[in-house]
Amino acid sequence: MEKITDLKTITAEYFQQFLGFLPDLLGAILWLVIGWWLIKLVIGYLKKFFDNKGHDPALTKFLLNLANGALVVLLLISVVGMLGIETTSFIAILGAAGLAIGLALQGSLSNFAGGVLILLLKPFKLGDWIEVNGISGSVKDISMFYTRLNTFGNQLAIIPNGELSNENIVNYSAENTRRDAITIGISYDSNIKVAKDVLLELLKEQENILEDPAPAVVVTELADSSVNLSVRFWAKIEDFWDCHWYTIEEAKTRLEAAGISIPFPQRDVHFFNHSKESATE
Structure with a gap:
């Protein structure tokens, strides 16, 4: 009978403690729900703000994730405090856990820091x-x-x-325009001036090649098998490759039509009749 009485007494004490703790628990749950709703509301306003300001989408996404994570942590700490748990010890535990995780994930933290630098300095978008x-x-x-x-x-x-x-x-997309330099070799027997005139005419007739800076054709090298000409022009980023491929194809066609040969690597081989020389000696 004494054991039953003790059990009833302990149960009653715990029940009284639960009733005393119940308002704090309900208040914490209510604050958790309200706080979660407020976080969603704040993040929504921040997203609209960044969108209206025209910020980079990647930077906007990063800042929103960072703000959401910070607000969630603050909400959880406040909820724990409402439950009567000492927040200083809780924060110390979080700090120790964060340090341990940071040491274990040094590579990931390096990637995170790199991502922050990329989004802030914007070397590309x-x-x-x-x-x-x-x-x-x-x-x-x-x-x-x-x-x-x-x-x-x-x-x-x-x-x-x-x-x-x-x-x-x-x-390659940082600037609005881009310069090309196509190397074309002609034979040593060909007329350099005629070749330059043909190539310059090809450049000037293309509407997508910019007039300023002006296109140019210059001799850059007297190579082993050819005289190398550099065909240089500026074009907008969106037109660059079309001008590049068209110039290469048309350059060969027009140079050949003008009697300018485009050589390939070749060697002169000399044969000596050593047996005849030996017989003469």
Whole structure:
């Protein structure tokens, strides 16, 4: 009977404690629901603000994720405080856990830091054609840890941001115009002036080649088998490759029509009759 009485007493005590704790629990749950709704509301306003200001989509996405994570952590800490748990110890535990995770994920943190630098310094943006470490492609997505490129062959290249932020990057889309320099070799017997006139005429008749800076054809090298001419012109980014391919094809056709030969590597071979020389001696 004494055990039953003790059990009833303990149950009653715990029930009283639960009733005393119940308002705090209900208040914490209510605040969690309201806080979650407020976070969604704030993130929505921030998204509209960034969209109206015309910020880079990748930077907007990064900032929204960062703000959402910070607000969620603050909400959880406040909820824990409402439940009567000491928040200082809770924050200390989070800090220790964060340090341990940081040491275990040094590479990922390096990628995260690289992503922050890329989004802030903006060496490239979505849609730019870049080249890094021998990989070239159009920037498809910039996340916090990786940058995705869509290559010429329509393959997806995933590059860690830590590596990307520390390597040399060539951004082919950063400027509105681009200069080309096509090397064309002609034979030593050909007339250089005639070849230059033919190539200059080819450049000037193309509407997509810019007049300023003016196109030019210059002699760049007296090579082993040819006199090398450099065909130089400027064009807008969207017209560059069309002008490049057309110029190469038409240059060969028109030079041959003008009697200018485009040589291929060749060698002169001399034969000596050593047996005849030996007989004379």
